[in-house]
Amino acid sequence: MSNTRPTKARATVLYHAYSALTRLALPFAYRKVARKLADAGVSAPRIRERLGYATLPRANDRLVWFHAASVGESLSILGLINRMRAASPDLAFLITSGTATSAAILAKRMPEGCVHQFAPLDSAPVLRRFLAHWQPDLAVFVESELWPQMLALSHQNGTPLVLLNARLSAGSVKNWQRFGKTARYLLGLFSLIIAQTDETTDHLRTLGANPDTLRTGQDLKAIAGALPYDDAALDTLKTTLGNRPIWVASSTHKGEEEQVLDAHKRVLADFPDALLILVPRHPERAPEILELLKSSGLNYTQRTKDDPITSHTQIYLADTLGETGLWYALAPIVFLGGSLMPVGGHNPFEPAYAGATVLFGPHITNMTGIYQRFETAGGCQKITSGSSLANALLALLSNSDTLAISCENSRDFALSQQDALAPIIDDLFARLNNANTTPFNSQDAHA
Numbered sequence: 001m002s003n004t005r006p007t008k009a010r011a012t013v014l015y016h017a018y019s020a021l022t023r024l025a026l027p028f029a030y031r032k033v034a035r036k037l038a039d040a041g042v043s044a045p046r047i048r049e050r051l052g053y054a055t056l057p058r059a060n061d062r063l064v065w066f067h068a069a070s071v072g073e074s075l076s077i078l079g080l081i082n083r084m085r086a087a088s089p090d091l092a093f094l095i096t097s098g099t100a101t102s103a104a105i106l107a108k109r110m111p112e113g114c115v116h117q118f119a120p121l122d123s124a125p126v127l128r129r130f131l132a133h134w135q136p137d138l139a140v141f142v143e144s145e146l147w148p149q150m151l152a153l154s155h156q157n158g159t160p161l162v163l164l165n166a167r168l169s170a171g172s173v174k175n176w177q178r179f180g181k182t183a184r185y186l187l188g189l190f191s192l193i194i195a196q197t198d199e200t201t202d203h204l205r206t207l208g209a210n211p212d213t214l215r216t217g218q219d220l221k222a223i224a225g226a227l228p229y230d231d232a233a234l235d236t237l238k239t240t241l242g243n244r245p246i247w248v249a250s251s252t253h254k255g256e257e258e259q260v261l262d263a264h265k266r267v268l269a270d271f272p273d274a275l276l277i278l279v280p281r282h283p284e285r286a287p288e289i290l291e292l293l294k295s296s297g298l299n300y301t302q303r304t305k306d307d308p309i310t311s312h313t314q315i316y317l318a319d320t321l322g323e324t325g326l327w328y329a330l331a332p333i334v335f336l337g338g339s340l341m342p343v344g345g346h347n348p349f350e351p352a353y354a355g356a357t358v359l360f361g362p363h364i365t366n367m368t369g370i371y372q373r374f375e376t377a378g379g380c381q382k383i384t385s386g387s388s389l390a391n392a393l394l395a396l397l398s399n400s401d402t403l404a405i406s407c408e409n410s411r412d413f414a415l416s417q418q419d420a421l422a423p424i425i426d427d428l429f430a431r432l433n434n435a436n437t438t439p440f441n442s443q444d445a446h447a
Helices: 013-041 044-051 071-076 078-087 099-107 124-134 148-156 169-177 179-188 198-208 231-241 258-269 284-297 324-330 349-354 365-376 386-398 402-415 418-432
Strands: 063-065 092-097 112-118 138-142 161-166 192-195 213-215 244-254 275-280 301-302 315-317 333-336 357-360 380-382
Touching: 013 148, 013 179, 013 365, 044 124, 063 078, 071 078, 071 092, 071 099, 071 112, 071 138, 071 418, 078 418, 092 099, 092 231, 092 402, 124 148, 138 148, 148 161, 148 179, 148 231, 148 315, 148 324, 161 418, 169 179, 169 198, 169 315, 192 198, 192 284, 192 418, 213 301, 244 258, 258 284, 258 386, 275 324, 284 315, 324 349, 324 365, 333 386, 349 402, 357 386, 357 402, 365 380, 365 402, 380 402, 386 402
Parallel strands: 063 092, 063 138, 092 112, 138 161, 161 192, 192 213, 244 275, 244 333, 275 315, 301 315, 333 357, 357 380
Antiparallel strands: none
């Protein structure tokens, strides 16, 4: 395995101009993100984490810092953290992300030895303050979180940098190519880059990434494991629902709920006691969705109001955070949203690990290759419209053997991905064990 150190590249004129601009823009950027977090109910001290002010002490152990954008990226690393901590119990972990939703969900799911902070804004004074407190021994950036000063100052601090689960679209590549020297400089700061696909590996090589630090790996979402859930809650729901036909429409977006409701009406015509559990991607859209439910003429109840599911309930609006694993463990069929509308699709491995067969629409540009392999394995099925969704549901609910085989294929496909974690963990430990961080001084920290 390569242990290549990043080449010493010079910061470009564009990088220095960006650094100066972010210092000037800091008050305005902070005001914007602070307002958004405050509107989401985040406390004032926690909002100031975005200025690099820590609200938790640093553990005395070696610290691995994972930086992710939002919910999906943050959750994708939890399985990796669990495995690293099992291999080396002395490790501590810090996750940074930018959204209130990611913070709320991580608070319920983070393993022991792991803490969350809101990501520092990409401005030198903020980052110096952040790094002076946390002093990470290894920094792992997830997917496409390439903040120039965050990378450069961490590298200056002597922290080995890893870009994990790297993903770049053709459009992003075209944008980066306009600033070729700066792209080469930033990519040259990484001691290891693991891309999701061969296509991304080729893109990064084109942008100037060192081939000795670059390889294709497995998508982290594929190896994250099953979502957690409350065992007692699952047992209660199973007792309540008995043998009723159940399906889940998960991570739905605007424009999809109407099609999902029409499909469920067709299901009810053949299976009058069927239950749809509707899990919107953004629970804050609940008032809008409730209007659709009212006009549908169907009987519904709502999770956030602690409404019970009765024999008359036809739709259960699961508008809470952090309970998706419960719904996947409960239902054998999951339609994944973001695919009937041009959103790009969502992670199919979460329902697959729970043993649910997956239905998905045509708009899956975010993970086309994954769905192709999944479909070949017999664990999922492509639908093209709300009418197509109804047909697929009726076919599965009408044939218990077909449904059982598809669910088994789904779980087997997910479990087959787990072996890909071992080489990633080996690579991370190799860089961690060769770390040579240089602390910032106190004046830097408060500059």
